[in-house]
Amino acid sequence: MKEQIQKKLSDSKAARWTALIIVSFTMMCGYFLTDVMSPLENLLTTRGSVAYFTDDTSVPTDSLLAKMELLAADEASPSLTVESLEKGLQVQYLDCVDGNQQVVEKTVATIASGEGWSSTEYGFFSGSYGYINVFLLMLFFGGLILDKMGIRFTGILSSGLMFAGALIKWYALASDFGDATFLGMNLQVVVASLGFSIFGVGCEISGITVSKVIVKWFAGKELALAMGLQVAMARIGTAVALGVSLPVARMMGEVSYPVLFGAITLCIGFLCYLVYCVMDKKEDASVQAARQEAGETAEEEGFKMSDLKLIFCSKGFWLITLLCLMFYAGVFPFLKFATKLMIFKYNVPESFAGLIPALLPFGTILLTPVFGTLYDRIGRGATLMIIGSVMLTVVHVLFALPVMNYWWFAVVVMVILGIAFSLVPSAMWPSVPKIIPMKQLGSAYAIIFYIQNIGLAMVPLLIGWVINDFATQYNEAGVVTGYNYTVPMTIFALFGACAILISLMLRQEDAKKHYGLEEANMKK
Numbered sequence: 001m002k003e004q005i006q007k008k009l010s011d012s013k014a015a016r017w018t019a020l021i022i023v024s025f026t027m028m029c030g031y032f033l034t035d036v037m038s039p040l041e042n043l044l045t046t047r048g049s050v051a052y053f054t055d056d057t058s059v060p061t062d063s064l065l066a067k068m069e070l071l072a073a074d075e076a077s078p079s080l081t082v083e084s085l086e087k088g089l090q091v092q093y094l095d096c097v098d099g100n101q102q103v104v105e106k107t108v109a110t111i112a113s114g115e116g117w118s119s120t121e122y123g124f125f126s127g128s129y130g131y132i133n134v135f136l137l138m139l140f141f142g143g144l145i146l147d148k149m150g151i152r153f154t155g156i157l158s159s160g161l162m163f164a165g166a167l168i169k170w171y172a173l174a175s176d177f178g179d180a181t182f183l184g185m186n187l188q189v190v191v192a193s194l195g196f197s198i199f200g201v202g203c204e205i206s207g208i209t210v211s212k213v214i215v216k217w218f219a220g221k222e223l224a225l226a227m228g229l230q231v232a233m234a235r236i237g238t239a240v241a242l243g244v245s246l247p248v249a250r251m252m253g254e255v256s257y258p259v260l261f262g263a264i265t266l267c268i269g270f271l272c273y274l275v276y277c278v279m280d281k282k283e284d285a286s287v288q289a290a291r292q293e294a295g296e297t298a299e300e301e302g303f304k305m306s307d308l309k310l311i312f313c314s315k316g317f318w319l320i321t322l323l324c325l326m327f328y329a330g331v332f333p334f335l336k337f338a339t340k341l342m343i344f345k346y347n348v349p350e351s352f353a354g355l356i357p358a359l360l361p362f363g364t365i366l367l368t369p370v371f372g373t374l375y376d377r378i379g380r381g382a383t384l385m386i387i388g389s390v391m392l393t394v395v396h397v398l399f400a401l402p403v404m405n406y407w408w409f410a411v412v413v414m415v416i417l418g419i420a421f422s423l424v425p426s427a428m429w430p431s432v433p434k435i436i437p438m439k440q441l442g443s444a445y446a447i448i449f450y451i452q453n454i455g456l457a458m459v460p461l462l463i464g465w466v467i468n469d470f471a472t473q474y475n476e477a478g479v480v481t482g483y484n485y486t487v488p489m490t491i492f493a494l495f496g497a498c499a500i501l502i503s504l505m506l507r508q509e510d511a512k513k514h515y516g517l518e519e520a521n522m523k524k
C-alpha cells in the first residue's frame with residue numbers, strides 16, 4: 001500500500017519541539033513579570049529609604065540617622081542628611097544589642113528607596129493581576145476570541161497586551177507621584193495596579209492560547225510532557241524573578257529596574273510569537289494538504305455559542321475548575337508574601353530571603369516534566385492531583401505553626417511545596433482535553449482560568465488586609481516590630497483542605513464517567 005506521502009508539519013519532531021520552545025519562551029517572560037514584585041514587598045511597604053549594610057542587615061535611613069545623631073549628640077557632628085549616606089560610607093550609631101545600648105560600626109552597601117505602601121495597598125496591587133480578567137470578564141471573552149479568531153491573532157494580541165501592561169507598571173514605579181491620590185488611594189499604587197491588570201489580561205489570554213498551541217501540535221503524542229516542559233520554562237521565569245529581583249532593586253537603589261528588565265524581555269517574547277505565527281501558518285497549510293490527499297473534504301465545524309452548553313453541563317469540568325481555583329489560591333498568592341515571611345518569621349537575611357521561595361519554582365522545573373511523563377506513560381492523573389493537594393495543605397499548616405522558626409525548616413517545607421506544585425499542574429492541565437473536546441478547548445481553558453483568576457485577584461487582597469490588621473505587631477511608639485503569620489498561613493491551609501476534597505470528588509467522577517484521567521495519555 002502506498003505510504004501517506006503528505007505529512008503534517010507537527011509530525012516532524014524538530015518542528016513541534018521548536019514551536020514549543022518559542023511559545024514557552026514568550027510565556028516565561030510573562031511569568032517573570034508576574035512575580036517580579038513579590039520579593040520587593042518589604043521595600044515597597046517601607047516608608048523612605050533603606051540603608052543596606054555589607055553584613056546583610058538593613059535599617060530604614062530615618063531610623064539610622066536618628067541613631068547616628070543619638071551617638072553624636074555630645075559632639076560637634078556635621079549635620080546628617082539622607083544624601084550624606086552613600087555606598088561605602090562607614091557609619092557609627094548607638095543601637096540596642098542583646099538588651100544593651102552599644103556603639104555599632106557598619107559599612108553602607110547600598111541605599112534603596114522604599115515606596116511607603118501599606119500592606120493593604122501591596123495586597124491590592126498584587127491582586128490587580130486578575131481585576132480586569134474577573135470584573136470585565138476579559139478571560140471569558142479571551143476564550144471566545146481564541147476559538148473564533150484563532151491562535152495567531154489571539155497570541156499577537158495577548159503578548160502585545162503583556163508588553164503594554166508591563167510598560168505602564170514600570171512607568172508607575174519609576175515616577176514620583178508625591179502624595180497624589182485617586183479615589184482616596186495612593187496614585188502610584190493605582191497606576192501600577194492598572195498596568196498589572198492590563199498585563200494580567202495579556203498573560204492569561206497568552207496562557208490559554210499557548211495551551212491550545214500545545215494541544216494542536218502534540219495531541220496523541222507527548223502531550224503531558226510538552227505541557228510539563230512549557231510549565232517548567234514558565235517556572236524558570238518565576239524562579240529568576242524571585243531570586244534576582246531584590247538584589248537588582250538594591251543594587252540600583254530603585255524598585256522599578258527589575259520591572260524595566262521584565263518589560264524588555266516581554267518585547268522579545270512578543271517578537272518570538274511573531275516567529276511562531278509563521279510556523280503556525282505552515283502547519284495549517286500542511287494539515288490542509290494532508291486532508292486533501294486523504295480525500296477528507298469536510299472542514300472542521302467552527303465554534304458555536306451552543307458549544308458552551310457542553311462545557312457548562314460537565315461535572316468533571318467544574319471539579320477541575322474548582323480544584324484549580326483552590327490549589328492555585330494556595331500557591332501563587334502565597335508567593336507574593338513569601339519573601340517577607342522568610343525575613344520576619346524565619347529571620348532570613350534580606351538578600352537571601354527571595355532565594356527560599358525561588359526554590360519552589362526551581363524544583364518544579366525538573367519535576368513537572370517528570371510527573372508529566374509519568375502521566376503520559378502510566379496515567380493516574382486524578383491520584384497525582386490528590387497527593388499534590390494533601391502536600392499543599394500540610395505545607396501551609398507547617399508554615400502556620402508559631403514554632404520551628406528556622407531557615408532550614410522553611411527550606412524543607414518549600415521543597416515539599418515544590419513537589420506539590422509539580423504534581424497538580426502536570427496532571428491537571430493535560431486532563432482537560434480528556435473531558436472537553438478540542439473544538440471547545442479554548443473556551444474551556446478560558447473559563448478555568450477565569451475562575452482561577454477570582455482567587456488570584458481576591459486572595460492577595462484578603463491576605464494583605466489580614467497582615468495589615470491582624471498580623472502586624474507594633475511597639476508602644478506605634479513602630480512596626482514584626483509580624484505573626486499564623487492567621488494568614490491558616491487561611492492558605494484552608495484552600496489546601498478544599499483542594500483535597502475536590503480532587504477526591506474528581507477521581508470518583510472519573511470512575512463513573514470514564515474520562516480516562518487514571519489512564520496513560522500516550523497511544524501505544
Ligand SMILES: N[C@@H](Cc1c[nH]cn1)C(=O)NCC(=O)O
Binds near residue numbers: 030452
Ligand atoms: N492562569 C495561569 C496563572 C498564572 C500565574 N502566573 C502567570 N500565570 C496558570 O494557572 N498557569 C498554569 C501554571 O501552572 O502556572
